[in-house]
Amino acid sequence: MSQEPNWMNLIPDHASEWLDGRRVEEVECIVPDLVGISRGKTMPAKKFSESSRSFLPTSIFYQTVTGAYADMDIKDQWTETDMVLRPDLSTACAAPWTDDIILQVVHDLETTDGEPIAIAPRNVLKRVLSFYEAEGWRPVVAPEMEFYLTRPNTDPNEPIEPPIGRTGRKGIGRQAYSMVAVDEYGAVIDDIYDFAEAQGLEIDTIIQEGGAGQIEINLQHGDPLELADEVFYFKRTIREAALRNNCFATFMAKPMRDEPGSAMHIHQSIVDAKTGKNIFSNEDGSESEYFWGFLGGQQENLDSAVPIFAPYVNSYRRFKADDSSPANIEWAQDNRTTGLRIPISNAEARRVENRIVGMDCNPYLAIAASLACGYLGMKSGAKPREQRKGDAYRDGVTLPQSIREALPRFEENQALRDLLGEDFCKVYEGIKNQEIEEFLSEISPWEREHLLLNV
Structure with missing residues (x-):
């Protein structure tokens, strides 16, 4: 996504109506983990517009509800390979409890080769x-x-x-x-x-x-x-x-x-x-x-x-x-x-x-x-x-x-x-x-x- 107008034109009407002409300050790039809570990163809207790809480590799916990491029989589990964040702009919506003008966007997760991450909950449902x-x-x-x-x-x-x-x-x-x-x-x-x-x-x-x-x-x-x-x-x-x-x-x-x-x-x-x-x-x-x-x-x-x-x-x-x-x-x-x-x-x-x-x-x-x-x-x-x-x-x-x-x-x-x-x-x-x-x-x-x- 190289230019802000390109992705802003793809967000839902309710998000545009909430903005009401205001400039987006930050974007929360979020994914649901195995528990079902938000994980991800926040970035300035300008960086979101300019970024070609963002990443998260696979280890976010190796954590228990307490935050501890589980050792499992997974090849190269701790090499911390990156997953590519792919925004689903149809999910863009306000974060109305904040003082800033922030949009939340749910992201899908892919390998660097473009394959869906099989352990990501959203991908399990899509499957x-x-x-x-x-x-x-x-x-x-x-x-x-x-x-x-x-x-x-x-x-x-x-x-x-x-x-x-x-x-x-x-x-x-x-x-x-x-x-x-x-x-x-x-x-x-x-x-x-x-x-x-x-x-x-x-x-x-x-x-x-x-x-x-x-x-x-x-x-x-x-x-x-x-x-x-x-x-x-x-x-x-x-x-x-x-x-x-x-x-x-x-x-x-x-x-x-x-x-x-x-x-x-x-x-x-x-x-x-x-x-x-x-x-x-x-x-x-x-x-x-x-x-x-x-x-x-x-x-x-x-x-x-x-x-x-x-x-x-x-x-x-x-x-x-x-x-x-x-x-x-x-x-x-x-x-x-x-x-x-x-x-x-x-x-x-x-x-x-x-x-x-x-x-x-x-x-x-x-x-x-x-x-x-x-x-x-x-x-x-x-x-x-x-x-x-x-x-x-x-x-x-x-x-x-x-x-x-x-x-x-x-x-x-x-x-x-x-x-x-x-x-x-x-x-x-x-x-x-x-x-x-x-x-x-x-x-x-x-x-x-x-x-x-x-x-």
Whole structure:
């Protein structure tokens, strides 16, 4: 990109409208890492215009969530080869919480020979979408984002507490869909709306969820890559809005012991790329073979993808047979005790809701893995089990209960690994195993409280 006008003409309308004739001062060149947070570099807009290529080391994908590096069986792992940053200017948007005029731009990652970096999460999703494209199919998704607003937690040894609302009282749980509860945190919600509008991010609805200070934002349905980018941007947006109002926003799966967990439910349907018609429905409005195949593929393979949907030791605290939590991979029409729910809809909007995914996931990887499971079923002609009648919680929790239990299932499903890419899968396993070792080396407050003087 040699001249500023060339790339400025390619940014979305919402970015141009936000600039309103102002000169861009800086550009944040960002990529989502395996955790799903932003990594990259900031540069003056002039340098961004003049730069032919920018680079990042491959080692950004060898870090655990703590920042430690994992040693893996990778050839020349520590030669720190460079990856080329390739801007996707369709993702350019404001960074409205800053005092400067800054644009964020998500970048793809390539080798110096122009090949996609296989372990980059955005490329993993693109890879899965390419299999759908080859069949003439186009997935449509709609994520639901749940998160908690909390009091600032500056001492990790102290439990997380709900925030103080406008009434001066601490938030309380079990107030799902309460408009009064949402109004308690009106200043934060207002900033989220303002920041989202400045970035061109569309919000479908905002509701109070069941936990104390727990909020849910539903996004419009659309292209999986675009929706993954939106979730990626929203996480930063929500955190910035919370910090502006003296509280934290957390996307931990289970931040508080006695409050419900936070999910990222994914609504999924598939349309014909040429006609735009939902192939989950026949002409007479009944369920198609593609629908049953996708649903069967979810039941057969989601269990293997749990390490992506529940990536940390904390994630498994959310798997409980109560509070609308996921506990199984059963399916049913309009039943929130099953991990796979078929919402009430007309034939055009028929879809499968994956309720297993936690909000602590990487959105690119979670959407990729969920769609990959459905694709495998559509290609193999899989059949789902019988619809679960009544309360599926009576069966208890049948999902893995720890990341250590879940990883072998991920390692053994070669069909799923082939879709996600073997290089990615090996690195992901290495990172997860390193995180397990790091966690097991820690001594928790529970151990100090109950074992120090009692055993």
